[in-house]
Amino acid sequence: MSDVRVIDACNTFCPGPLMELIAGMKQAEVGDVIELLSSDAGSAADVPEWINKVGHEMVSSEQVDGVWHIKVRKMK
Amino acid sequence: MRILIVGGGMGGTILGNNLARRLKSELANGKARITMLSASDRHMYQPGLLYVAVGQMMPDQLYRDQRSLLEPEIDFHVDPVEEFDLDNNRVKTKSGKTHEYDVLAIATGSRIVPEAIPGLAEHAEYFYTEESAVKMYNRLREFQGGKVVVAVGVPHKCPMAPLEITFMLHDYFKHRGMSDKVQVHYTYPIGRTHGLEPVAKWATPEFDRLGITYETLFNMKEVDGADKVLHSEEGSAINYDLLITVPAHKGMEVIEKNGLGQSGWIPTDRHRLTMEGHDNVFVLGDTTNLPISKAGSTAHFEAEAIAENIAAMAKIGTPVRDYDGKVFCFIEAGRDRATYAMFNYQNPPDPKPPTKAVHWFKMAYNQLYWASARGLL
Numbered sequence: 001m002s003d004v005r006v007i008d009a010c011n012t013f014c015p016g017p018l019m020e021l022i023a024g025m026k027q028a029e030v031g032d033v034i035e036l037l038s039s040d041a042g043s044a045a046d047v048p049e050w051i052n053k054v055g056h057e058m059v060s061s062e063q064v065d066g067v068w069h070i071k072v073r074k075m076k
Numbered sequence: 077m078r079i080l081i082v083g084g085g086m087g088g089t090i091l092g093n094n095l096a097r098r099l100k101s102e103l104a105n106g107k108a109r110i111t112m113l114s115a116s117d118r119h120m121y122q123p124g125l126l127y128v129a130v131g132q133m134m135p136d137q138l139y140r141d142q143r144s145l146l147e148p149e150i151d152f153h154v155d156p157v158e159e160f161d162l163d164n165n166r167v168k169t170k171s172g173k174t175h176e177y178d179v180l181a182i183a184t185g186s187r188i189v190p191e192a193i194p195g196l197a198e199h200a201e202y203f204y205t206e207e208s209a210v211k212m213y214n215r216l217r218e219f220q221g222g223k224v225v226v227a228v229g230v231p232h233k234c235p236m237a238p239l240e241i242t243f244m245l246h247d248y249f250k251h252r253g254m255s256d257k258v259q260v261h262y263t264y265p266i267g268r269t270h271g272l273e274p275v276a277k278w279a280t281p282e283f284d285r286l287g288i289t290y291e292t293l294f295n296m297k298e299v300d301g302a303d304k305v306l307h308s309e310e311g312s313a314i315n316y317d318l319l320i321t322v323p324a325h326k327g328m329e330v331i332e333k334n335g336l337g338q339s340g341w342i343p344t345d346r347h348r349l350t351m352e353g354h355d356n357v358f359v360l361g362d363t364t365n366l367p368i369s370k371a372g373s374t375a376h377f378e379a380e381a382i383a384e385n386i387a388a389m390a391k392i393g394t395p396v397r398d399y400d401g402k403v404f405c406f407i408e409a410g411r412d413r414a415t416y417a418m419f420n421y422q423n424p425p426d427p428k429p430p431t432k433a434v435h436w437f438k439m440a441y442n443q444l445y446w447a448s449a450r451g452l453l
Contacts, residue, residue: 007367008367009367011401011421011422012366012367012368012401012421013271013272013419013424013425014235014271014272014368014369014403014417014419014425015230015231015235015271015367015369016266016271016272017367018265018266018267018271019230019231019265019266019271020231020367022230022265022266022295023230023231026192026230026324027338027339042273046266046267049267049293050266050267050293050310053293053310053311054295054309054310
């Protein structure tokens, strides 16, 4: 079973949630799932854009109490 | 209270000096002791490497003797830690000595890993060490024209560095009368020109105005040095004549080897700055896994918060202050203009248009840094 690692990037501005996700994906193994927590509404758009461009898998994306929970699976 | 600081960079040095002042009487009467273990007897002003790379500072301007920066009460040893035994509150050093502590602060910093991208270390220039910054300057001097590509690894120290080196390269070639022969091309890992949206909103029209081209959502995959092509994870490729990189970073090997944190980043509480699961172990600077800027100013403000807390622990038995995420970064916008970004966990930055006055303040800070390291500024 793949690991699920949580990256809490809420209330941080620099380098920002997507950059934290990219760094986290570099550490992960193929098949791992990472859950990004972000209070930046822009993450709901820019994370899927990057995931699609690179070829990773979007598992889920939902907003709970003002925080975006975005799960992605490393595919390569 | 036995206080042990591991690391003699900016964070460790400011922490030690700040603590020594706060605990003057406790150090004098033997109720507190501060020991610092470092890998070097020299202290480098790392932001100065940016200027070395474009010929605006000399390497010897970047160093001071570490002992000369420290309050005399600090027991300083050039003897890096090799083993952390956190369960028993002790560390073992390269020389074989064991140091026991009541409170530990880990400030070991980070290192570049250009070798993580195939071909990058061999074919790109960078400026994160003295040797590489001098080498990069020599390449710039020899460069006769063509496409200069700036590529950025993740994560990297100093989030402003990609923009700064790009603007400084533009002005360097302009100053040499080579603007018509050189095309500076900037790449960035996410979908805008900087992680901070307000900074990106300022930088992008600046690029347009200066004729600097750019490509976003570009993460380095490999460098084909024979054909001078940089490939991205996203599937694009860029031809270059001169490749400049801000390489990816990792924490120090000793952190990984001791199992303190993946990739050398220690899991850290974002407000208390303690290591997860260890209330008597503080972490600061690049060494934390916090999702905030890996920058000297981060280490500086974290060190002040930690010093206040350790001193309070010595005096009243409990910490008194949370770190609020404060970061202040100068942003060089070329050879003679600069701006800045200041922010914390709750408040985003609002950078102003660059001015010569801020640039000259940055020039002054390059010297004032030594007062910061001494804990005076």
